[in-house]
Amino acid sequence: MKKFITLYLSATLLLVSCSDDFTDINPVGALSDASLQNATGVDLLLVGAYSMLDGIRQGHGDDWHVTGDNWWLDVLSDEAHKGSTDGDQPDLLTLELYTWDTTNPYILNKWRAIFAGINRSNSVISLINSSEDPSLFTVEMAQARFLRGHYNFELQKMWVNVPFISSENFAASEFNQPNNGPIWAEIEADFSFAVQNLPTSRGGSYSEPGRPIKSTAQAFLGKALLYQGKWAEASSSLDAVISSGDYALATDYFSNFRSDGENGPEMVFSIQYASDGGQSFQGARGGTLNFPVGPMTGGLCCGFYQPTQNLANAFQTDANGLPISNWASSDITNDAGISETEPFTPHTGPLDPRIDFTIGRRGIDYNGFGAFTGKDNIRASFTDISGPYAGKKNMYTAGDADNRGTGGWGEQRTGINYHIIRYADVLLMAAEAAVETGDLEKARGLVNQVRTRAKNSPKADTSPNYVIDTYNSTWSDQSAARTAVRHERRVELGMEGHRLFDLRRWGNMVETLNAYIAHEGRTIPPFANRANPVSDKHNALPIPLDAIDQSEGCLLYTSPSPRDRQKSRMPSSA
Secondary structure (H helix, E strand, O other): OOOEEEOOOOHHHOOOOOOHHHHOOOOOOEEEHHHHOOHHHHHHHHHHHHHHHHOHHHOOOOHHHHOOOOHHHHOOOOOEEEEOOOOOOHHHHHHHOOOOOOOOHHHHHHHHHHHHHHHHHHHHHHHHHOOOOHHHHHHHHHHHHHHHHHHHHHHHHHHOOEOOOOHHHHHOOOOOOOOOEOOHHHHHHHHHHHHHHOOOOOEOOEOOOOOOOHHHHHHHHHHHHHHOOOHHHHHHHHHHHHHHOOOOOOOOHHHHHOHHHOOOOOEEEEEOOOOHHHOOOOOOHHHHHHEOOOHHHOOOOEOEEEEOHHHHHOOEEOOOOOEOOOHHHOOOOOOOOOOOOOOOOOOOOOEOOOHHHHEEOOOOEOOOOOEOOOHHHOOOOOOOOOOOOEEOOOOOOOOOHHHOOOOHHHHHOOOOOEEEEEHHHHHHHHHHHHHHOOOHHHHHHHHHHHHHHHHHOOOOOOOOOEOOOOOOOOOOOHHHHHHHHHHHHHHHOOOOOOHHHHHHHHOOHHHHHHHHHHHHOOOOHHHHHHOOOOOHHHHOOOOOHHHHHHOOOOOOEEOOOOOOOOEEOOOOOO
16 A cells, blocks of 8 residues: 655644544645655655644644743743733633633644644654665654654643654554653653764754754753753753853843844754744744733734733842842832823832843833833733733844734734743753752852853843842852752743743642742732632643543543552543
8 A cells, every 4th residue: 555645744633533434534735755755855844844843834723822932831830921801812811720621722732733743753754764775864864853852842741641653653553542651761762863863063955043953952852851850861961062062142131032133152942933024924923912012012912921920029139139039929019000191110129130131011111112101001901810011032122123024913923033942041951950960069150151141131221220140159058059040040031931841840830839829919819819729730731631532542641640640531620
């Protein structure tokens, strides 16, 4: 029987039925193996696998459900509120309030998008394996396995107990595999293969910045090891990235989130968006909802993804420029409940300057558009769960018309890349591994590199009292060092889609988020009054009920709790 590989593989082909009939579907727009087993054909399929990094092209769900920057998963943490009015995107509101169930379309469509990426990666791997001489496509194989490793990593960190679809499963149309548990070994194997076989640098025919190199794979391998608590191995892999010399901290912190610096020295691996000649069909469609509204930015839509008061508080420093110990209980001055016509004085205490590259707050310049004016740029009433802040990262700046779309929804689709991993993240992961292996002074040096850049970087505004400095005393207490590194991740990587997964892997998500709900009520009472308590079940997303129902028993919900590995058909919302 002649085998075909489709260019656009449907994610619904996998893990949704144990019936042979379900997967017996005639391919649409298919090409034979023979026509694709050449450099052009293999790369064509590779491009299809890369295209799923933003989650959009799998044809299921709204763009913001499947977006590769994981912004809506920040809403499940203490990093961001859904924003906008409570009635707009009610399914996202249930996620924010921890009242979701297994039918939530954000969860279902994210599941589908990730498996579409896995399928497309496997299509490349299967094609190469079936060629007459797979050794001719070693670099292509390394890219495909890197991508599969990434997609499976996303799956693993979201759902915890997940199935693995091998290239052999793919070739045999055996898409229905049990979710027996973590697939870390398979993820490590893919990243390790990429480390061994990717080019060591970009150049010649391998010059596109969106393709990984050896050190890119080492960064992802180090991250996967870190998530498992394999501290020494993670340290070795991350140290190799640092010593490679392939990356450096950008002199200007905010350049990482502007079009003029998107492929700068700090970029380890990014989703490569494009403005697409003003149409933005290849722009950041998943962030379409997230621009502030009102006169400041020209009335754009839709005011989602608003930073929390909790995040704002984390940027407080003492007179020496170090984080204060009681930041969670000490609110910076905000204009919640204050109209734009009423007087307001921004916070006058010392602050880490990165706050104003992360959070749009009243009285402070917003990406060159002028001072943020407060309520008239917030699309919500004071009774909605939103808050007084707007996001700033990856939002285009004033005068950057060439890197945004035109007309309607297109205006919010920027061509600014999203960094899945940037070099500051590598340094802080290496610092975390150093703390856990007892090398506290190494960790201090790595953290100080990040803080020095923040200290010397151009500032977002001239009016705030910015005070930041390095840790100049020896680190001798492991617990204190751990707290410092974790806090540094918070203020350096805020609003970049990492926070929820950091809390989960640190094992302190439940206590941290319940404290957050209580504290956030000081600024946004409706949130504290309506949010459900967070419990262990929230350490993993529920496998979508649609997938469970159609799998005829192939997919089972498995408790993420290390104390309970018993399988159950009960959805996690039960």
